[in-house]
Amino acid sequence: MAGIYIHIPFCRKACTYCNFHFSTNLDRKAEFLSALWREIDLRDSFLTDKKIDTVYFGGGTPSVLNPGELEAVFQKLDEHYDLSHAAEITLEANPDDLDETYIRQLTDSRINRLSIGIQSFNDRVLKWMNRSHESAQAHRAIEWSLKYGFEQLTIDLIYGVPGRPTAEFAAELERINEYGIPHFSAYALTVEPKTLLAHRIKKGLEKPPAAEETVDQFEFLMNWAPSSGYEQYEISNFARPGFRAQHNSSYWNGVPYLGLGPSAHSFDGKNRYWNISNNALYCRELIAGSTSLEMEKLTPLNIFNEYIMTGLRLAEGIQREKALNLLPGAAKNFDHTSAEMLRSGWIAIEDGQHIKLTQKGKLVADYVASEYMEVD
Numbered sequence: 226m227a228g229i230y231i232h233i234p235f236c237r238k239a240c241t242y243c244n245f246h247f248s249t250n251l252d253r254k255a256e257f258l259s260a261l262w263r264e265i266d267l268r269d270s271f272l273t274d275k276k277i278d279t280v281y282f283g284g285g286t287p288s289v290l291n292p293g294e295l296e297a298v299f300q301k302l303d304e305h306y307d308l309s310h311a312a313e314i315t316l317e318a319n320p321d322d323l324d325e326t327y328i329r330q331l332t333d334s335r336i337n338r339l340s341i342g343i344q345s346f347n348d349r350v351l352k353w354m355n356r357s358h359e360s361a362q363a364h365r366a367i368e369w370s371l372k373y374g375f376e377q378l379t380i381d382l383i384y385g386v387p388g389r390p391t392a393e394f395a396a397e398l399e400r401i402n403e404y405g406i407p408h409f410s411a412y413a414l415t416v417e418p419k420t421l422l423a424h425r426i427k428k429g430l431e432k433p434p435a436a437e438e439t440v441d442q443f444e445f446l447m448n449w450a451p452s453s454g455y456e457q458y459e460i461s462n463f464a465r466p467g468f469r470a471q472h473n474s475s476y477w478n479g480v481p482y483l484g485l486g487p488s489a490h491s492f493d494g495k496n497r498y499w500n501i502s503n504n505a506l507y508c509r510e511l512i513a514g515s516t517s518l519e520m521e522k523l524t525p526l527n528i529f530n531e532y533i534m535t536g537l538r539l540a541e542g543i544q545r546e547k548a549l550n551l552l553p554g555a556a557k558n559f560d561h562t563s564a565e566m567l568r569s570g571w572i573a574i575e576d577g578q579h580i581k582l583t584q585k586g587k588l589v590a591d592y593v594a595s596e597y598m599e600v601d
């Protein structure tokens with residue numbers, strides 16, 4: 226199995242909370258696409274398996290690419306890979322790009338899953354986030370996507386917005402249900418360093434998110450989801466039966482993937498690689514014939530810690546035997562931690578093997594993972 230991720234590093238506006246890699250200078254789009262072609266050629270040998278199961282256009286805002294540009298990316302990939310079996314090809318898109326014509330054109334493309342960056346249905350919140358769309362565009366984008374047959378539809382929502390009551394977030398969740406959207410991701414608002422939001426909070430111009438409100442909304446979400454037919458199959462991801470995201474599930478399960486574009490990460494089954502997070506340097510190096518890749522060689526310790534960190538977030542949890550096969554020396558701390566976490570009510574253990582976070586444990590998931598993790 227193998228996947229391809231393509232990072233499209235452009236956005237129409239900078240959202241205040243965002244720390245992803247993007248530029249609002251769309252004038253460099255053509256230069257970026259030329260560099261991307263070079264990267265696809267140069268990294269031809271990265272994946273040994275040429276049959277691709279999933280493709281994911283992420284960003285940034287991939288919907289800044291017009292249908293012709295998307296088709297050109299596919300044609301370039303066709304020179305190196307067999308995409309004919311790719312069951313899931315996702316395009317992240319913002320509502321302001323998803324007008325009826327664009328969506329209709331996408332139905333003729335190989336994109337079969339849309340991931341729409343809704344974040345909120347509330348205009349006050351959208352404005353506060355400096356999103357490039359308004360709620361009316363969000364509603365229309367969903368309606369047209371469903372009308373034109375994008376059954377595989379997912380949206381992103383953000384909770385824990387300062388001053389927004391849980392009742393308002395609850396109303397947004399109900400919208401998902403009313404539309405019958407089969408998958409959604411919900412993320413707590415976090416204040417990342419070097420973002421406009423962090424700057425404004427530091428200057429006293431904004432309140433930071435209140436931990437109690439964030440916890441309250443996450444608990445509400447975890448209770449609401451199963452009663453509305455959604456499985457919380459990953460801590461931030463919710464799906465109706467049969468609609469789990471295949472591409473992200475492959476990441477979480479250690480399937481190799483090639484990441485193309487500035488800041489994109491790759492995994493070859495043994496080591497991790499990432500591209501430079503700078504559009505100009507990415508383009509310059511590729512056009513000169515080299516890549517800007519950095520590599521982290523994964524040690525058994527890294528692999529063990531990644532398994533804990535990723536696995537605990539999944540509904541399936543982690544397996545004691547699998548973890549200790551990765552790092553046999555971790556057994557003493559592993560069993561001690563399991564006993565402690567069980568006493569705290571943060572995990573459940575099935576068959577003496579399968580360790581899963583309880584709902585209470587999901588509120589402190591990072592802490593639980595850190596207790597299992599090992600250091601050099």
Ligand code: SF4
Nearest residue numbers: 236239240243284285
């Ligand atoms: S559209 Fe997405 S990637 Fe772009 S700035 Fe906003 S949150 Fe970040």
